[in-house]
Amino acid sequence: MKSNAIRTGKKERLLSLDALRGFDMFWITGGSMLAVFFAEVTGFDWLSNQMHHVEWAGLRMYDLIFPLFMFISGVAIPYALISKLEKNVPQKTLLAKVTKRMVTLVVLGVIYNGALQGNLTNIRFASVLGQIGLAYFFAAVIVIYTKSFASRLYWLAGMLVGYAFIQLFVPVPGFGAGVLTPEGCINGYIDRLFLPGRLHGKVFDPEGLLCIISAAGITLMGSVAGHFLREQSRTPWQKITILSGIGAGLLVLGLALHPVYPIIKSAWTTSFNLAAGGISFLLMAFFYLIIDVLKWRKWSFYFRVIGMNSIFVYLFVRFIDVSTLTGFLFGWSPELLGDFGQLIWIVGYLGIIWSVLYYMYRKQIFLRV
Template structure:
């Protein structure tokens, strides 16, 4: 007797979404460093391979570390249909939803400026571009596209237009004195625009990886997330169909990225279209996997560790900049240096658990940093 397809259950909050967000944030809150320390302690070859993945590539190419930031934006995009379309269906005015999106986006821009220390040192050589600013602006414009697009197909046109248009700009518009399609830190049009228009200090010296042109690319990957959210929220399809659709889209975009990379490199620091397609494709596959395991099969207990992190993601990002977590860990676990490399493993695990315990306390007290 064949198993019947699992019917989709209407869900307006996905446990898998919080878990995937927490999984993503885990790697910048000590997970990546833990892999490096374990590789050093054990000498295991496979751990050394993983440890290499915990470092950004210098320019062209792709490591797991390069996925963390765009995956976060993809996840924020997945949440948009659940947060906005349900309200549109309840006849909440579009202007009201747009106002909230603008408020959230600009709040993240402001937090990004605070994170970068723009308001310190008498505004001396500040950096205005930031990770939080890029997340905020990408969320803002992706939300506005969702709010004011009449159909899902219109949103796909926006997504395709941005990806294609971004590629045309990077490959065909010449940089004065250099030419077109020169995708180097000095030659890419992203850096030229940043040097000409973006005030203050640039993170990359001659370009900024969160610069002005990169914002358009970030909007695209956030819109990819809204596509995943659209299918996950669809009440007319079975859970098997949802997962299959996301897996097919993910695999297709990865193949497209690899094909394009033969002449249009995968570069995170200037957010090329193949990079977006590769990161987005992996996002679709991870979202499908987490959704199937957690929300469909109901295997939730293992994901609790990640969900606690994921439900306070902005707080944890700010915490690591504003609080010296390493010093706190040293006071509690400094004695572990007597154990050599193994002591370093204990120290890193202890640091992660100290922060997780704070997040767990906030979770139990229903304290969440919302913007």
């Protein structure tokens, strides 16, 4: 299947978006192993710690991967949907398209969780793919059925403030209001009441029902970035300034709220959304500057190949035992060469994955849902 290119007014692909998506996926498809290796060799423990999720409250690099992906999917919304609305494509046609995408991702998410392996009484219905599909759906519906950019900003502000109000002021039986712990947060309470099947966190699920609203918020943030990137009335440098300014402001606000309203990825607190969204704006501005404005592109090809098949590679590393294949080809290297051999093994692992993606890239095969 050929993908629909995301293009600027000059009919040139927005390469920075593919590169940033690939950069994001790189870390969960082997990149974190490479970072941990260098951290262990150099004794740079900080980097190793950043490659693991924080236990509950706080923020590490690894916590940014999922919200950044949500943000990037939102950046594409003005190109994928608003452009069609401007061409008088019926709203119901676009609604059918995003509904199909949502259903497909929810089903794939349940399969990813192992629904086909048996034990049908203990399926985990919430999933990363499901949250991507649902959050994108709600953000897309807002964009499709609002007539102005300002209206979308009102929706975004309402979602962020409303979500914070629910978490801080709606009481949970036995705990009260504003108890942001796995057991006491309103997210977990709603999941225990209404979410069937197994919960990832036993008493809550980080991809649970209430989290979908917050994830839709950061997707809508991405659509704001996409709006400015798509504007023809602004120069590239004005776009970079706007994205950077918004990103810095959101990050500062999120960090400022942290002492009283903690940054918690698993509960998708509004403070987390602000901080993660701010960093996402800054990364989008940086990649756009380097790749699409200054046109320093050769270095980004590796990431663009990953980014153009992001959903496929996420499923690929789940269903294909790349470690066993890597061990078959490079298992000798750690034993004979020590640390350098371990590096060869990791690079081989990354190389196998990228080779598959590069083959698909050359054949113009892109999994789009």
